[in-house]
Amino acid sequence: MKISGAEILIECLKREGVKHIFGYPGGVVLNIFDVLYDEKDIELILTRHEQGAVHAADGYARASGKTGVCIVTSGPGATNTVTGIATASMDSVPLVVFSGQVPTMLIGNDAFQEADIVGITRPCTKHNYLVKDINDLARTVREAFHIASTGRPGPVLIDLPKDVTTGTAEFKWPEQVSIRGYNPTYHGNKWMIRQAAQMIAKSKKPVIMAGGGVILSGAAKELRELAEIAEIPVTTTLMGLGGFPGSHKLSMGMLGMHGTYYANKAVQDADLLIGIGVRFDDRVTGRTSAFAPGAKIIHIDIDPTSIRKNVRVDLPVVGDVKNVLRDILKVIREQKGQWEAVRKSWLKQIDAWKKEKPLSYTFDKKIIKPEFVVEKIYEISKGKAVICTEVGQNQMWAAQFYKYDEPRKWLSSGGLGTMGYGFPAAIGAQIACPGKLVVDIAGDGSIQMNIQELATAVVNRLPVKVAILNNGYLGMVRQWQELFFRERYSHTRLDTVPDFVKVAEAYGAVGLRAVKPSEVEPVIREAFSIKDRPVFMDFIVDWREKVFPMVPAGAAIDEMIFDEEEKKPAKKLKAVK
Amino acid sequence: MRHTISVLVENKFGVLSRVSGLFSGRGFNIESLSVGETIDRSVSLMTIVTTGDDQIVEQITKQLNKLIDVIKVVDFMDVDHVEREMVLIKVAPRKNDKSEFLKLAEIFRGRIVDSGPATFTVEITGDEKKIAAFIELVRPYGIKEFVRTGKVAIAREGVKKT
Numbered sequence: 001m002k003i004s005g006a007e008i009l010i011e012c013l014k015r016e017g018v019k020h021i022f023g024y025p026g027g028v029v030l031n032i033f034d035v036l037y038d039e040k041d042i043e044l045i046l047t048r049h050e051q052g053a054v055h056a057a058d059g060y061a062r063a064s065g066k067t068g069v070c071i072v073t074s075g076p077g078a079t080n081t082v083t084g085i086a087t088a089s090m091d092s093v094p095l096v097v098f099s100g101q102v103p104t105m106l107i108g109n110d111a112f113q114e115a116d117i118v119g120i121t122r123p124c125t126k127h128n129y130l131v132k133d134i135n136d137l138a139r140t141v142r143e144a145f146h147i148a149s150t151g152r153p154g155p156v157l158i159d160l161p162k163d164v165t166t167g168t169a170e171f172k173w174p175e176q177v178s179i180r181g182y183n184p185t186y187h188g189n190k191w192m193i194r195q196a197a198q199m200i201a202k203s204k205k206p207v208i209m210a211g212g213g214v215i216l217s218g219a220a221k222e223l224r225e226l227a228e229i230a231e232i233p234v235t236t237t238l239m240g241l242g243g244f245p246g247s248h249k250l251s252m253g254m255l256g257m258h259g260t261y262y263a264n265k266a267v268q269d270a271d272l273l274i275g276i277g278v279r280f281d282d283r284v285t286g287r288t289s290a291f292a293p294g295a296k297i298i299h300i301d302i303d304p305t306s307i308r309k310n311v312r313v314d315l316p317v318v319g320d321v322k323n324v325l326r327d328i329l330k331v332i333r334e335q336k337g338q339w340e341a342v343r344k345s346w347l348k349q350i351d352a353w354k355k356e357k358p359l360s361y362t363f364d365k366k367i368i369k370p371e372f373v374v375e376k377i378y379e380i381s382k383g384k385a386v387i388c389t390e391v392g393q394n395q396m397w398a399a400q401f402y403k404y405d406e407p408r409k410w411l412s413s414g415g416l417g418t419m420g421y422g423f424p425a426a427i428g429a430q431i432a433c434p435g436k437l438v439v440d441i442a443g444d445g446s447i448q449m450n451i452q453e454l455a456t457a458v459v460n461r462l463p464v465k466v467a468i469l470n471n472g473y474l475g476m477v478r479q480w481q482e483l484f485f486r487e488r489y490s491h492t493r494l495d496t497v498p499d500f501v502k503v504a505e506a507y508g509a510v511g512l513r514a515v516k517p518s519e520v521e522p523v524i525r526e527a528f529s530i531k532d533r534p535v536f537m538d539f540i541v542d543w544r545e546k547v548f549p550m551v552p553a554g555a556a557i558d559e560m561i562f563d564e565e566e567k568k569p570a571k572k573l574k575a576v577k
Numbered sequence: 578m579r580h581t582i583s584v585l586v587e588n589k590f591g592v593l594s595r596v597s598g599l600f601s602g603r604g605f606n607i608e609s610l611s612v613g614e615t616i617d618r619s620v621s622l623m624t625i626v627t628t629g630d631d632q633i634v635e636q637i638t639k640q641l642n643k644l645i646d647v648i649k650v651v652d653f654m655d656v657d658h659v660e661r662e663m664v665l666i667k668v669a670p671r672k673n674d675k676s677e678f679l680k681l682a683e684i685f686r687g688r689i690v691d692s693g694p695a696t697f698t699v700e701i702t703g704d705e706k707k708i709a710a711f712i713e714l715v716r717p718y719g720i721k722e723f724v725r726t727g728k729v730a731i732a733r734e735g736v737k738k739t
Contacts (some may be wrong), residue, residue, distance in 0.1 A: 123602045125582045127645040130591075147645060181587060305639040308632060443678060 004136045005165035006031040009098070012141040014041055015173060018069050020060060020431055021045070022053040026073020027113060029335045033071075045431060045460060048452040050077050052424040055450065058093050061424025062411045063386055064432035065218070067094040067149045073115030074100040078159075079120065083418055086124040089417025091239060092216055094153035096144050101161040103131055118159050120455025126154030130209040132161070133286030134169040138144060139525055148178040151184030152303040153216060184302060188319035195315055196274075196298050197331035203272035203296075204220070205346045206232045209255065209284075212239030212414070213277015213301055213321045215407040220244065222325035223276065231343040232274070232331055233350050233446025235263035236282050236401055240277070243411040246403030247383070252350065253359070256284040257551045258396045262353035264551070268558040269349075270295040277301060277321045280310040281415070290556035300324050320389035357562065358398050361545070367539055368517050370394070370469040370541040373524075374401040378438060382523050385437040386411065388426040391419045392476035394469050396547040398441040412480045423466060427453055428498060430462045437465070437528060444470040454507040457534035464534045465527050470544040472496040494541075502538035513538040580634050581610070581660060581730045584623040584641055585649040588614060592646045596623060599644065605629065605637050609662075609727030620648065623728045653730050660704050660730045666711075669696045670718040678718050687709045696721055 009032060013021070013229075021044045025033045036044050040491040047053040050072045057068030068088075078099035087093045120132045126145050127527055129140050137160075144156040189320040200206060214223050214236075220243050226248050227234050234244045235255040244251055255263035267273060278284070280299075285291040296314040299307050300321055307316045317324050361371040374397045377385070383403055388411040389395040395412055404410045411429055412422040426440040440447075447468055457464050469475075474492040481489050501511030508527055510533055513521040520539065527535040549560035585593045592629060594611060600607050608626040615622050634652065641650045653660070670678040674698075682689065682699045685707065691698040701711055705728070712723070 118591065119594070122591075122598055179645060182645045303643070305636065305643055307639075309636060 001170070002168040004031065004035070005160070005167050005169070005170055006035045007138055008134070008137050008169065008171050009141065009165065010035050010039060010197070011040065011171055012138050012173070013069065013446055016067070016141070016145045017387060018042055019160055021071055022047055022056040022060070022067045022428065023071035024050050024073065024077060025055055026077045026100060028074045028102060028290055029160075029163070029165070031165045032098075032100075032160075032430070034200070043458065044071070046060040047424065047427075049450065050080035051084050051420070051425075052450050052453040052456065054081045054095070054097065054423050055087065055424035056416075056428035056431070056453075056456075057095055057097075057307050058084060058088045058421075059388060059411050059428030060432045061093050061095060061428075062086075063408055063419055063429035066432070067145055068428065069096050069098075071098045072100070073113065074117070075115045075395055077113075078117035079115050082120060082124065083416075085157065086119055087403060087413050087416045087418045087421055088155040089124045089126065091413065091480060092153050092212060093155065094148040095155035095287075096148050097155060097157045098402045099159050101130070101159045105163070107161065116133050116542060117157065123156050124155075125157050128157040128159070130159040130161075131164050134164050134167045137169070138172055139174050143179060147179070147182060150181075151182070155398050159549070164466065175571070185304070185318045186320045186323055188300070188317040188324040188533050192315060192317045193324065193327045194331055195326050196300075196317060197335065197408070199296060199298060199315060200230055200232070200274070200328075200332065201335055201337055204342065205270045206230070206272040207266050207270040207295070208232050208234040208272065208274045209237065209267065209278055210234055210240040210243045210276045211237040211278030214240055214243035214276065214530060216371045217277065217302070217321040218222060218324035218399065218407075219277070220407045222329060224248070226325055226332065228338065229329070231339040233266060233347065235259070235267065237278055237281070237414075238412065239414040242407045243277075244406035245405040247405055253497055254352075254399055257286070258400065258547050258549065259444065259557070260359055260400075261357035261549055262274070262350055263313070264557040264560060265353045266548075267292050267295070270509060273297045275299045275301070276325070279303075279306040282310070285311060285552050286555055286557035286559075295475055297305060307467065316560055339495075340517040354462070357549075361518075363561075365517060366518060367542045368514060368539055370397050370539070370545055371401050372517060373467060373469060373520055373539050373541065374398055374441060376524055378402045379439055380521070381439065383407070385439045386426075386433060388412065388422040388429060388438065388440040390422040390442045391417045392446060392474065393442050393471075393479065393545075393547050394443040394445050394475075395447065396476075399470070400547075423447060423464070424450050424453045424456075426466070427457050427460075427462055427465045430464050431460070439465045439467060442468050443475055444468055444472065444496070444500070445474045447500070454504065454509055454534060458508045461532050462534060463531050466535065467524075467537045468539060469541050470496065470500065470538050471541050473543055475543070476547070480513065482546070497556055500536050500538040504534070509534040509539065511536045513540070515540045578630065578634070578654070579626060579628045580729055581653040581658075582625045582627060582638065582641070583651045583653065583730055584625060584647055585615075586621050586623060587646040587648065588619050588621040589646060592621070592676065593623075595644050595646060596625075596641065600627075603636070603640065604695050605633065609725070609729035612728055622636055634664055651732070653732070657733045657736045658730050659733060660728055662705070662708055662726055662728045663700065664708055664712075664723055665690070665698055665700055665701045665723045666715065666723040667696050667698045667721040668715055668718050669721050674718055678715065681714060687711070
């Protein structure tokens with residue numbers, strides 16, 4: 001029996017186990033939306049902007065581990081997804097994005113709402129397709145889900161010309177996927193694994209640097225076991241938060257530009273650095289020539305291009321992190337090393353660094369410190385919330401002052417650094433985890449980049465909490481201007497517009513505000529008690545507050561600036577509010 | 578170092594732009610690129626000449642391998658192989674120089690594929706050195722234009738390509 005392309009598409013999605021799609025309708029995808037109208041097994045969540053749809057699908061994927069799915073129309077619908085796709089690509093998030101396209105006959109004619117989205121997204125997808133023949137549709141969808149979710153995950157886009165979804169064909173579901181040019185390496189080389197275990201045994205001052213790969217491969221348990229057996233301190237990258245329990249005694253928190261003093265010190269002083277599921281991003285390494293100068297580097301990653309891209313590597317192990325760690329653990333267990341004795345002085349040294357310069361801020365009775373808000377959210381949520389962030393100071397404070405003990409509790413645009421990511425991602429995460437507490441830690445700049453999604457959250461009765469650390473500035477840029485541009489605050493002042501409480505109320509959400517530190521806890525508690533609507537919490541915070549420690553661009557990661565070191569005369573600019 | 582890399586790809590639309598886009602997007606350099614179908618019509622072969630230090634060329638081959646439509650990548654640097662390139666050169670020698678020029682073309686086993694009152698067009702095939710030498714030698718005769726195919730390369734018999 002022949003069915004329409006749109007029906008084939010939805011049947012494919014069901015077989016892939018898709019339950020939720022984020023999307024926005026339009027001319028050339030009307031057929032698909034028409035089929036969805038009667039569909040009982042798949043729910044489409046209508047966002048208010050296509051960028052919101054992709055970020056929501058991304059948040060859904062990060063929170064659940066499933067592949068996120070989006071459907072948008074051609075032209076502007078498709079181009080609006082680009083930032084979201086690039087965000088997912090940089091952070092290795094499995095997404096399948098369907099874009100409508102003008103009929104094949106019209107492609108290339110500059111038709112109404114035509115854009116070469118396959119050409120536009122080629123560099124920011126893992127792979128993309130233009131389906132020209134309806135008989136290729138089912139196989140293409142199958143391949144797309146396979147590519148998106150295996151190996152190093154990433155977004156895949158499928159462009160669907162209107163005549164492909166309106167035409168009819170027999171439905172044939174390919175049981176097997178075989179793509180001759182795509183064969184990720186899942187198991188590490190045996191010799192390399194033995195070498196790695198030996199290097200770990202020989203090292204006196206090892207450090208594990210764990211990244212997003214640990215979370216993607218579901219290897220948090222194996223990582224913890226390795227760290228505990230061989231007594232190796234662990235630092236995580238921004239993407240790796242939650243891959244190792246933040247409250248564990250071996251945890252050193254995050255490293256890099258705004259990493260902890262002790263993590264950066266330990267990496268610079270280590271004799272062995274084990275990079276696990278990381279790509280040695282420039283925000284982590286600082287000046288690469290001065291990075292981990294005394295350490296041999298073991299680099300475990302599923303993506304061979306990550307290895308030796310930015311830093312020298314002494315022992316590369318290509319493979320899925322979980323498999324590789326299991327194999328290393330097997331060898332390590334046989335060694336029966338006297339780990340405690342070997343590591344004693346190294347761990348003591350790290351403890352000394354922890355005591356010397358812990359993460360800190362100065363509490364103030366009159367004005368709210370943004371770090372205090374994050375700490376309170378941690379305390380009141382008992383560390384159990386799914387935290388999303390925007391980008392900038394809010395993101396760094398959320399990374400520093402909230403401890404992530406489990407994977408998939410930290411959703412943040414690490415690679416691309418997309419302002420406007422957090423709120424739609426929180427919506428996606430809330431749909432993936434209906435019973436959980438989902439909090440977006442935002443700034444007053446970032447939240448305005450996708451604020452229209454309040455409507456999505458209200459209509460779907462999603463109790464997403466948004467904590468706006470409102471300092472009236474684009475804080476991170478302002479921080480750089482203060483430190484490196486002689487306090488010339490060029491176009492970073494936002495004048496505390498709009499009134500976020502009123503905005504929330506206008507949308508039918510709840511708006512709360514805290515101006516004094518004593519109001520912070522009651523506001524958070526009240527927000528957390530609301531279960532049927534989104535809540536905006538407007539925290540008027542100290543605009544002067546900066547993120548520390550900080551490694552200036554181009555410096556080595558142990559060349560950190562701290563708060564107390566830069567005592568400057570009182571600022572001339574007046575604080576807003 | 579100059580590397581000749583052959584890339585076996587799916588013969589589908591858009592593959593060339595995936596490959597060329599990878600080079601431009603990551604700041605790699607392409608000196609020449611030639612593409613053609615193979616015996617298996619579902620597969621095309623690209624020969625790319627690029628320059629870079631070891632680390633860059635390692636990245637280039639890894640990034641190429643990462644493309645879904647790329648089936649196999651061979652860097653001919655450590656592989657015994659034969660390389661050829663074809664060049665068409667239009668030269669306008671003066672009347673007195675014509676016979677000397679034709680002799681020179683003959684020495685290099687060039688073929689005259691077109692001639693007119695003012696110019697000769699020579700087809701010449703060879704490896705990099707031969708072509709460079711020929712171009713240098715005919716330069717004084719007055720090169721009007723020249724066009725090259727880009728290099729193609731094939732491994733010698735019995736050589737294992739890894």
